[in-house]
Amino acid sequence: MSGEPVPERIIVLDASPAGESVGARVAALQGNDLALLASARQPGHEGIGALPVMLETCLNEAGWDAPDLIVVVIGPGSFTGLRTTCALGAGLAFGAGCPVVGVTRGEALAPFLDQLVATTGLEGWLCIYGARRGRWFVEVAAAGADVPGDIFAVQSGVWQPGPGIRVLAGDAAAEAADVFGDERCRVSPVCEADFKSIALAGLRRLRGDMPPRSPLPLYVDPPEAKLPRSGLRATPQ
Known part of the structure; x- marks a missing residue:
């Protein structure tokens, strides 16, 4: 522009x-x-x-x-x-x-988290957010990455990140820190x-300082839809 x-x-x-x-x-x-x-x-x-x-x-x-x-x-x-x-x-x-x-x-938090990772020498950061039915949404970035990486959903309380110590942010950061343990993560002061x-x-x-991304919903999980109790209506004749 x-x-x-x-x-x-x-x-x-x-x-x-x-x-x-x-x-x-x-x-x-x-x-x-x-x-x-x-x-x-x-x-x-x-x-x-x-x-x-x-x-x-x-x-x-x-x-x-x-x-x-x-x-x-x-x-x-x-x-x-x-x-x-x-x-x-x-x-x-x-x-x-x-x-x-x-x-x-994660993109909105990235400048702060990137600086925190750089000053602490950690492996990168994870933004972890609460989802439905005991799941987390995870947005991840490695140290020195220009942009955040993958975004995916995992089972909360069970999933573990790869080797290394990471900064945690997001509304489920404290919950995730309890699961990962102090030796695996540091909770960001800004989540x-x-x-x-x-x-x-x-x-x-x-x-244009970040790669293009359409202003469309970023769906990680499919929508939760259920059939009516009585089933679907018959096809009109």
Whole structure:
């Protein structure tokens, strides 16, 4: 985006947390210093449903008719939350005529975690997030890597990382540290990205400083769908 104006008004949408941490948050940030003008958050599945209202509230409090950039956290995390935020971000971007970019939770934390790994000399970092049915979502990066690596789901309390000592972040970092043991990990003092970190990651992606990634839900697990108790209806004749 060389030569293009830097976005002044940025909206952040995040409803990625799953499991016990499920919820949603929205923020409006402005200027080169990304000053926080307005924010709203609500826990639980009700928070996901309230995203449009929280978005409208933030726009009104910021005094904006429309943003210049929308940054959506695309995962890993809640199927419903990711689908809702990506759809809402795409719709707002279409109406406002502005770009929308997606970032992962680990990408937003990467600058801090990379520096922590470099200063401690550890093998890399793991972002570990609670998922449904006793599972974790894991986002991993090796020391010195330009971008985070694989994202996958594992059984919590059973899975172990490879050899070496790693920095742990994410909403399940403390739980994972109890499983791995002190000799295998160090819990980061910052485990979740704040609004500014998410916005900065979005700007890096917009500038081309990070590899392209579509602002679409990053589904790690398939959706949890069940057949009706009475079974499917017969095919119309």
